[in-house]
Amino acid sequence: NAAVAGLFALAWLALGRGHSKLRRPSIGDVHALVRELRGDRWLLLLLVVAAGEVLWRLTIAYLMPPYAADALWYHLTTVGGWLQEDQIGPSDLSIWSTVYPYNGELLFTWPALLLGDDTFVDAVQLPFAIVAAVAVAGIGRTAGLSTRGAAAAGCLFLLAPIVLSQTTANYTDLIFTAFFLSSFHFVLRFAADLRATGGGSPAHLFVAGLAGGLALGTKVLGVIYLGVLALLLVAHLLAARVRWRLNGKRLVWSLILFVVPVLALGFYHYVETWVRYGNPLYPVRIAAFGVELFSGRSVDWFLTPPLTEGAWWREIWGQWRQDYFFLVRPRFHAYSYDDRGSGLGPLWSYLALPLLPVFAFRLFRTNRAVLLNVLLPVALMVALQPYRWWSRFTMILIAVGAIAIVAVVEALPRRWSTALKVAVLGLVALGIAFPTLKIDGEFWALRILSVVRIPAHERTIGRIALPGYRWVDAAPKGARIGVDTSSTFLGGGPSVFAYPLFGRRFEHRVYPLPRTAEAVFARTILDKRLSYVFVGRGKRIDRWMQHASGFGCADVIYHGPLYSGSVVRAYRTRPNCEWLSHARTARRPLKGVLVRTGRKASCAGRPASLKWIAAWPSRERGLINEGRRCCRRRLKRIGSCGAFCLGQSSCSPWRRRTPRRRGRRW
Numbered sequence: 001n002a003a004v005a006g007l008f009a010l011a012w013l014a015l016g017r018g019h020s021k022l023r024r025p026s027i028g029d030v031h032a033l034v035r036e037l038r039g040d041r042w043l044l045l046l047l048v049v050a051a052g053e054v055l056w057r058l059t060i061a062y063l064m065p066p067y068a069a070d071a072l073w074y075h076l077t078t079v080g081g082w083l084q085e086d087q088i089g090p091s092d093l094s095i096w097s098t099v100y101p102y103n104g105e106l107l108f109t110w111p112a113l114l115l116g117d118d119t120f121v122d123a124v125q126l127p128f129a130i131v132a133a134v135a136v137a138g139i140g141r142t143a144g145l146s147t148r149g150a151a152a153a154g155c156l157f158l159l160a161p162i163v164l165s166q167t168t169a170n171y172t173d174l175i176f177t178a179f180f181l182s183s184f185h186f187v188l189r190f191a192a193d194l195r196a197t198g199g200g201s202p203a204h205l206f207v208a209g210l211a212g213g214l215a216l217g218t219k220v221l222g223v224i225y226l227g228v229l230a231l232l233l234v235a236h237l238l239a240a241r242v243r244w245r246l247n248g249k250r251l252v253w254s255l256i257l258f259v260v261p262v263l264a265l266g267f268y269h270y271v272e273t274w275v276r277y278g279n280p281l282y283p284v285r286i287a288a289f290g291v292e293l294f295s296g297r298s299v300d301w302f303l304t305p306p307l308t309e310g311a312w313w314r315e316i317w318g319q320w321r322q323d324y325f326f327l328v329r330p331r332f333h334a335y336s337y338d339d340r341g342s343g344l345g346p347l348w349s350y351l352a353l354p355l356l357p358v359f360a361f362r363l364f365r366t367n368r369a370v371l372l373n374v375l376l377p378v379a380l381m382v383a384l385q386p387y388r389w390w391s392r393f394t395m396i397l398i399a400v401g402a403i404a405i406v407a408v409v410e411a412l413p414r415r416w417s418t419a420l421k422v423a424v425l426g427l428v429a430l431g432i433a434f435p436t437l438k439i440d441g442e443f444w445a446l447r448i449l450s451v452v453r454i455p456a457h458e459r460t461i462g463r464i465a466l467p468g469y470r471w472v473d474a475a476p477k478g479a480r481i482g483v484d485t486s487s488t489f490l491g492g493g494p495s496v497f498a499y500p501l502f503g504r505r506f507e508h509r510v511y512p513l514p515r516t517a518e519a520v521f522a523r524t525i526l527d528k529r530l531s532y533v534f535v536g537r538g539k540r541i542d543r544w545m546q547h548a549s550g551f552g553c554a555d556v557i558y559h560g561p562l563y564s565g566s567v568v569r570a571y572r573t574r575p576n577c578e579w580l581s582h583a584r585t586a587r588r589p590l591k592g593v594l595v596r597t598g599r600k601a602s603c604a605g606r607p608a609s610l611k612w613i614a615a616w617p618s619r620e621r622g623l624i625n626e627g628r629r630c631c632r633r634r635l636k637r638i639g640s641c642g643a644f645c646l647g648q649s650s651c652s653p654w655r656r657r658t659p660r661r662r663g664r665r666w
Contacts (some may be wrong), residue, residue: 040148042421046428047595050133052161053432054126054444057167060439061123063451065504067442067465068337069563071170072497074120078105079112084509091274092512093485093498099282101269103217104172117505119456128166128178133158135181136399140406142188143370149406156402156424161335161345161431162391163398165440169337172218173392179215180225181399183208187229187258188373191236195369198244202257209261216266220281221393224384226262228377233258261345265586276300283490301384302491306389307341315389323349334441335434339391344398347427351420352401359404362411375400461500467564469500475508480528482513484535484542495536496568518544522580530573532557537567545571553577 029289037044066076074094081091088106091097097105118171137154138438145153157163166174186208190200212229218224237254270280272665279286285296308318320343335342339613343349356375363371378400387393405424409417438444451459462469477479487494501510511528513535514520521544533554535542548554549571558570 018468020374036148040152042425043152043155045425046152046159049428050158051157051218051317051431053436055128055166056168056436057126057164058123059185060168060448061120061126063448063459064122064439064443065461065464066118066122066170066499067461068169068171068440069493069497070338072461072499073493074100075105075170076108076499077497078102078533079109079121080499080506080510082109083112083506084502087504093510094494095283095491099273099277101217101219101222101266103214103266103269104175104219107175108394112506121170122168124172125169125171128175129158129163129167132163132174132178132181132395132399135178136402138185139181139188139374139399140403142185142192143374143403143407144367145403145406146410149410151407153399153402156347156405156428157399159343159397159428159432160347160395160402161435162395164337164432165335165337165339165435166392168439170335171392173185173395176215176219177395179211179218180222180229181396183210183212183215183226183280184229184377186211187233188616191233192375194236194240198240198246200254202254205254205257206261209258210265212258213262213265213267215274216262217269218266221385222266223281225381225396226266228381228384230258230262230371232377249258274654297490301489303342304388304390312388319343319389320349320353334438335441336442337392340389343500344391344394344401345427345431347424347431348398348401348521350427351424352398352405355408356401356404359407359617362407440501457504460504466500466563468558468560468568471558472501472503472508473508475503475532477507479508479532480530481508481510481534482525482528482530483510483533484515484539485512486536486539486541495539495566496534496562501534513541515540519580522578523547525573526576526578529575531575532571533571535569535571537569542569545569548579551577551579553579 020590025149037047066072068075074091074096077093078091078097081093081097082088082105088102107124108121111124112118133154136157137150140150140153141147163174186204190204190208193200193204212222212226216226234255237246237251241248241251273282274280279296281294281296283296284299284302285292287296299544305324306315306319308314310318322341323343323346335345344352360371360375363375378396382388382397383395385393409420409424412420436445441450451464454463458473460469460473462471462473470482483496483498483501485494485498498512499509502508511524511530513533514524521541524530533541533545535545537559545554549556552574554571554573554577556569558568560567562568
């Protein structure tokens with residue numbers, strides 16, 4: 001972070017060169033801005049709506065705790081692990097916390113570190129939405145829009161449903177998009193100056209490299225986007241060398257000004273992953289022309305399937321058509337930060353998509369440079385990425401669509417232009433209504449406003465978002481919690497999320513639990529002095545904790561749903577209780593016999609005689625009771641309640657303990 005701050009300071013100095021002094025804004029500038037806005041009520045209305053949405057999203061970020069799925073899985077788990085270990089490094093709680101680039105997680109860490117809690121961690125992406133909107137306005141100016149039109153395009157981008165939904169989620173898609181669009185804008189400015197005069201500004205190129213490096217270090221998608229952008233820059237430099245006789249030394253220095261910041265701020269993480277795993281994109285297999293360069297699994301193994309599977313165009317159209325409300329899906333359309341069930345918004349589907357070919361045809365006739373430098377690279381970036389259908393990975397299409405809409409508005413006669421502006425406002429209102437009234441398809445606006453009555457220190461994930469974590473609020477400060485990080489496959493979603501276990505003020509310590517053997521697991525509980533264990537029901541660790549509970553070494557404090565149908569258990573362990581020693585004692589021969597009880601019992605609603613049970617020493621009395629309950633539950637299968645049912649029970653401590661004969665040792 002210090003390096004990033006230093007490089008940005010250098011960039012600011014570079015941009016300041018050539019200016020005698022920086023003039024402070026004056027009252028005259030404010031009056032000029034007001035007159036400009038009065039002259040365009042359409043732009044004024046868009047700015048007012050955008051400002052209102054920014055304030056509303058800031059309110060949501062303040063009132064709501066983090067609740068986004070991937071954030072609780074690995075984005076914020078990375079932050080919690082760093083704060084726990086007091087260092088930036090690999091994480092044992094999630095594979096993606098280690099192998100994914102973490103420039104975005106570094107930004108999430110700042111408010112958590114400086115404020116000591118996660119109150120404003122949700123608001124980190126909000127300023128980047130504004131940065132992305134400003135970058136879209138800059139690209140619009142390069143594409144030939146007026147000042148007012150460029151500002152309107154920026155507002156249209158900001159008011160897209162997926163952009164608004166992402167502003168309060170701890171994802172990195174909007175951060176990446178803001179960094180990349182900024183880099184794209186400065187490269188286009190440099191290319192425009194290079195075409196016009198044969199000499200672009202080095203400051204533009206240097207800032208483009210800074211923003212591009214930050215984008216590359218935020219998401220792996222930056223490898224594709226920055227690769228296309230680098231090819232565009234090289235093409236312009238080579239064209240300038242032919243047309244303007246650009247000096248070879250200057251050409252090389254121009255490339256260095258762009259490439260060095262990109263590598264410094266983005267490539268370091270890939271080198272680190274390469275050193276640790278032998279593959280810079282681990283665990284994805286990398287091959288070129290049929291030759292394997294780095295081993296791993298195919299990228300298809302990790303991809304999420306779209307709603308409509310098939311050819312690429314079927315996948316994309318199946319997603320975009322979801323936004324044709326009233327025509328395809330007449331229901332309340334819930335946009336969310338993940339947004340797998342929606343497209344890019346009604347403005348895109350109804351206006352931007354049909355107007356893009358018109359805009360491209362007009363550019364082909366009037367300004368082919370913009371067609372080749374803006375539309376063609378964006379189309380290539382989207383075509384090369386695996387998630388062409390997913391809106392949060394293709395937000396650059398919204399930028400191009402907003403520019404196309406405004407360009408057509410400015411090109412039409414006044415009467416038609418006014419009608420198009422009204423249509424734009426209507427579709428914008430429709431698009432923002434859904435994510436504003438029902439946030440992420442989960443929380444109604446009135447429910448969020450009702451959270452104001454809850455004190456800030458009580459607005460936790462367990463109380464507001466996921467009740468399965470409510471028990472964490474009662475855990476004492478400094479509690480040590482073990483978590484089951486297992487999943488069905490490498491990189492798959494876990495049964496439980498680790499981040500909420502850190503607590504709102506990061507006051508708990510969280511450790512992953514081993515799954516190799518029960519003895520290793522039990523030793524970890526004792527060595528790390530774990531007070532709580534949180535696992536998915538039915539998992540290997542859950543069975544081990546059931547053993548511990550049977551021997552009185554743990555108590556179940558929560559058993560219920562967590563998210564998406566998953567059921568979990570939380571255990572409170574008892575200190576210095578070694579249940580494996582009890583289990584070994586229980587398994588010794590000559591330790592117990594079968595005795596007659598003569599007790600009557602009602603099993604599964606039918607009267608039955610509980611004639612025989614296993615007699616153990618008094619310290620294993622709890623195990624006797626558990627076996628008795630198992631017998632009763634299994635009546636319908638075995639026909640009666642007797643000691644012989646111990647061999648058929650589903651309770652782990654009683655499995656395969658069938659007595660051979662009454663009164664005999666076993």
